[in-house]
Each structure stands twice: as structure tokens, then as C-alpha cells.
Amino acid sequence: xxxxxxxxxxxxxxxxxxxxxxxxxxxxxxxxxxxxxxxxxxxxxxxxxxxxxxxxxxxxxxxxxxxxxxxxxxxxxxxxxxxxxxxxxxxxxxxxxxxxxxxxxxxxxxxxxxx
Amino acid sequence: xxxxxxxxxxxxxxxxxxxxxxxxxxxxxxxxxxxxxxxxxxxxxxxxxxxxxxxxxxxxxxxxxxxxxxxxxxxxxxxxxxxxxxxxxxxxxxxxxxxxxxxxxxxxxx
Numbered sequence: 001x002x003x004x005x006x007x008x009x010x011x012x013x014x015x016x017x018x019x020x021x022x023x024x025x026x027x028x029x030x031x032x033x034x035x036x037x038x039x040x041x042x043x044x045x046x047x048x049x050x051x052x053x054x055x056x057x058x059x060x061x062x063x064x065x066x067x068x069x070x071x072x073x074x075x076x077x078x079x080x081x082x083x084x085x086x087x088x089x090x091x092x093x094x095x096x097x098x099x100x101x102x103x104x105x106x107x108x109x110x111x112x113x114x115x
Numbered sequence: 116x117x118x119x120x121x122x123x124x125x126x127x128x129x130x131x132x133x134x135x136x137x138x139x140x141x142x143x144x145x146x147x148x149x150x151x152x153x154x155x156x157x158x159x160x161x162x163x164x165x166x167x168x169x170x171x172x173x174x175x176x177x178x179x180x181x182x183x184x185x186x187x188x189x190x191x192x193x194x195x196x197x198x199x200x201x202x203x204x205x206x207x208x209x210x211x212x213x214x215x216x217x218x219x220x221x222x223x224x225x
Binding site (some may be wrong): 093 | 119146147149151157158159160185203205207211212215217
């Protein structure tokens with residue numbers, strides 16, 4: 001097992017374009033989380049899934065953001081009509097949840113720059 | 116509202132020094148607290164603390180939790196340049212999302 005994998009590692013896009021990021025969690029993990037981290041701040045929670053069900057979305061997640069986890073495996077995070085304020089590191093994490101989260105592991109992130 | 120406050124925000128030391136990083140928290144239905152080290156990429160797991168007063172240790176790093184006073188400390192002894200990083204503490208919210216502080220940026224110079 002190679003841990004949590006995120007693609008792409010870096011993305012530069014023009015304002016107004018749509019972008020999509022992918023996260024492949026650790027295969028045994030049933031929970032998958034998305035966080036956003038801006039410079040000088042800790043990661044901020046965006047949303048999470050248990051299997052294919054999206055259980056919570058932060059108010060940070062505007063209607064331009066959408067996340068999916070079809071079949072409870074990999075997940076995608078799409079940002080429509082990107083804005084410069086969307087520039088950040090987008091981190092994915094996964095865990096095995098059974099009353100408690102075990103093995104909470106982060107991927108290396110996708111760094112988004114909106115120009 | 117759940118919150119985590121870490122101090123100091125930044126710390127500059129020389130190799131061999133000992134440092135103490137602080138984390139205070141207010142979280143609904145507290146169950147555990149996680150410490151992570153973040154260099155240039157993903158946060159990497161250091162410790163999970165669930166019980167008060169029991170020190171967790173890994174090499175030169177150790178951490179302890181005080182559930183009564185709602186804080187945790189992370190100690191690093193005999194610091195090395197490879198310890199330079201941002202150290203994050205994060206208690207899971209009752210829905211299991213992690214609530215992060217801004218972190219402590221540690222710089223260790225030779």
C-alpha cells in the first residue's frame with residue numbers, strides 16, 4: 001500500500017476555469033476527507049465521505065465546489081469558475097472508522113494557483 | 116465554537132536545544148488529540164493522545180495531554196536541523212473532522 005495519493009501535485013489555472021483534483025485513499029479506509037490549507041494557516045476542513053456518502057460539508061465549501069466519491073473508492077474535488085482566493089493546497093486524508101478513526105493519513109496535496 | 120490555539124507561533128533555536136510546543140483546545144465531545152509534523156507537503160502523523168497524564172514517546176519527541184486543563188505539549192530534545200517544520204495539533208471534532216490550529220513553525224539552525 002502506497003498511502004494516500006493525490007493528483008495532480010500542482011495545478012496552475014486561469015481565473016474562471018474549472019479544475020478537478022483526484023484522491024486515492026488507502027484501500028482499507030472507509031472515510032475520506034478534504035481539507036484546504038493556505039499559507040501560514042493550518043488545514044481547514046471542507047468535506048468528508050464515509051464510503052460513497054458525503055456526510056458533512058463545511059460552510060467554506062461554496063456552491064462552486066463539489067466533491068464526489070463514486071463507489072466509495074477514489075474521490076474528486078471540482079472547483080468551478082476558479083477565483084484567485086481559491087489558490088491553496090488541497091489536502092486529502094483517509095481513515096478507517098469504526099466508532100473511532102484509525103490511521104488518519106494525509107496525502108501530499110494538490111497545490112492550486114489561480115492566475 | 117471549536118478552536119485550537121498553538122503557541123508560540125514561531126520558534127528559532129540552535130541544534131541541541133530542547134523545545135516545548137503548546138496546544139490548547141476547546142472541542143465538543145473531546146476524544147483524542149493528534150500531533151502532526153508538516154514540512155513542505157502533507158502533515159505526517161506523530162502522536163495520538165487519548166488519556167491525561169500518559170506520556171507518549173518516540174525517539175527525541177514526546178507528548179502529553181491534560182484533559183482537565185484542555186492542553187497538550189510536544190517536547191523535542193536535542194533538536195536537529197531535520198526537525199525544522201510546522202508542528203500542528205488537531206483534536207477531532209465529534210464528527211471526526213480534524214480541527215487544526217495555525218501551527219508552530221520551528222526552525223533549527225546548526
